Amino acid sequence: MSIPKKGKVAMLTDIRKIEVLEFDIPAIGDDEILLKVEGCGVCGTDAHEYKGDPFALRPVVLGHEGTGEVVAIGKNITHDFVNKPVKVGDKLITCIIPCGECHACKTTPARTNLCEKVGIYGLIPEDKYHFNGYFGEYVIIRKGSTFFNVSDLDLDSRLLVEPFAVAMHALERAKTTGLLRFDSKVLIQGCGPIGLCVLSVVRAMGIEEIIVVDGSASRLELAKELGATHLINISDYKTAEEEIEAVKAVSDGLGAQFAFQCTGVPKAAALMWRLVRRGGGLCEVGFFVDNGECTINPHLDLCNKEITAVGSWVYTPEEYPATFAFMKLAKSIKLPIHKLITHRFPLDQMNEAMETNIRMDGIKVCFVAN
Ligand SMILES: NC(=O)c1ccc[n+]([C@@H]2O[C@H](COP(=O)([O-])OP(=O)(O)OC[C@H]3O[C@@H](n4cnc5c(N)ncnc54)[C@H](O)[C@@H]3O)[C@@H](O)[C@H]2O)c1
Numbered sequence: 001m002s003i004p005k006k007g008k009v010a011m012l013t014d015i016r017k018i019e020v021l022e023f024d025i026p027a028i029g030d031d032e033i034l035l036k037v038e039g040c041g042v043c044g045t046d047a048h049e050y051k052g053d054p055f056a057l058r059p060v061v062l063g064h065e066g067t068g069e070v071v072a073i074g075k076n077i078t079h080d081f082v083n084k085p086v087k088v089g090d091k092l093i094t095c096i097i098p099c100g101e102c103h104a105c106k107t108t109p110a111r112t113n114l115c116e117k118v119g120i121y122g123l124i125p126e127d128k129y130h131f132n133g134y135f136g137e138y139v140i141i142r143k144g145s146t147f148f149n150v151s152d153l154d155l156d157s158r159l160l161v162e163p164f165a166v167a168m169h170a171l172e173r174a175k176t177t178g179l180l181r182f183d184s185k186v187l188i189q190g191c192g193p194i195g196l197c198v199l200s201v202v203r204a205m206g207i208e209e210i211i212v213v214d215g216s217a218s219r220l221e222l223a224k225e226l227g228a229t230h231l232i233n234i235s236d237y238k239t240a241e242e243e244i245e246a247v248k249a250v251s252d253g254l255g256a257q258f259a260f261q262c263t264g265v266p267k268a269a270a271l272m273w274r275l276v277r278r279g280g281g282l283c284e285v286g287f288f289v290d291n292g293e294c295t296i297n298p299h300l301d302l303c304n305k306e307i308t309a310v311g312s313w314v315y316t317p318e319e320y321p322a323t324f325a326f327m328k329l330a331k332s333i334k335l336p337i338h339k340l341i342t343h344r345f346p347l348d349q350m351n352e353a354m355e356t357n358i359r360m361d362g363i364k365v366c367f368v369a370n
């Protein structure tokens with residue numbers, strides 16, 4: 001493939017306004033890669049940016065769940081993050097760009113997800129590169145990035161890697177509590193893309209009994225296909241107490257042994273503590289953005305129950321290879337994770353893609369290049 005001179009991006013220029021703009025493609029440096037984008041999932045974070053701008057990034061080319069093909073590669077780049085050779089024509093996925101300077105980067109290299117100034121393609125404001133996010137025809141991978149050669153994964157799997165890496169990290173955090181066992185009764189609150197990804201990795205790890213909670217019948221149905229054994233539709237219950245009783249009814253009368261909070265709704269986050277039994281644990285995944293505060297009772301919900309709680313924040317590059325292995329495992333055990341992708345839009349329809357995500361019409365809405 002010859003190196004193109006110009007490329008288009010779908011840039012968020014104002015609230016609820018994405019424009020397709022064309023830029024000259026700058027010369028690719030010795031430590032850079034030019035990627036031709038094949039597609040990218042729309043994330044709840046993108047929708048937040050589209051509706052407002054919580055991170056003050058605008059103007060910005062969004063899209064951080066993308067994948068593409070190497071069109072040009074700087075002479076200093078020969079291998080990916082796990083030492084796999086990389087050449088023109090390979091399919092890549094990027095992870096985070098650690099700053100390399102902050103306390104987390106300098107002292108805990110295995111926890112670069114906690115980097116104070118972490119970069120993620122698709123969340124980098126407009127600058128001289130222009131091609132900073134996957135909602136475009138090209139992305140320029142700059143020096144210091146973490147990226148992987150994933151030519152052995154099909155396109156749908158590659159489009160789903162990023163949300164599954166979020167789930168993989170949540171699982172790793174949950175495992176540190178020692179409370180996830182084959183016979184644990186695990187609860188997942190919220191069956192959006194993140195909750196369904198968490199459900200899938202928990203199921204693939206061998207957990208047999210999984211309780212899912214959501215208000216959407218269609219999302220609960222998909223959860224069932226992905227291995228959930230008990231479906232709780234919150235719209236069937238008038239009060240929090242009734243919902244708690246419904247969960248207890250399918251968990252030995254006690255509540256879940258471990259719960260993952262994946263709603264991003266403060267009220268739900270507070271309730272989750274009451275859905276877990278004494279001696280149980282929970283993982284808070286659901287707040288990548290600040291949706292406000294919630295109240296728990298430290299005596300009843302935490303101290304007296306001796307709960308072990310962990311937070312989960314994105315993922316580390318080290319967790320990506322495990323996520324690739326999961327994508328292959330899901331295929332071999334016929335876990336229908338590809339059903340998470342419900343919509344595909346071309347670049348000039350990214351406003352509609354965002355609105356579809358906001359309406360919660362499907363599960364994973366994707367930009368797919370023509
Ligand atoms: N920790 C991280 O690194 C990380 C990464 C990405 C996303 N997130 C967060 O994960 C959250 C979920 O993301 P998503 O894309 O799946 O969002 P989503 O909005 O599509 O899904 C949330 C789901 O929760 C359900 N829900 C709402 N209130 C509920 C309640 N009271 N009880 C049970 N279910 C309820 C909704 O019906 C919906 O299906 C977001 O808020 C996002 O900020 C966190």
Ligand SMILES: [Zn+2]
Pocket residue numbers: 043044045064065162163
């Ligand atoms: Zn995301």
Ligand SMILES: [Zn+2]
Pocket residue numbers: 098099100101102103104105106114115116117118
């Ligand atoms: Zn850092």
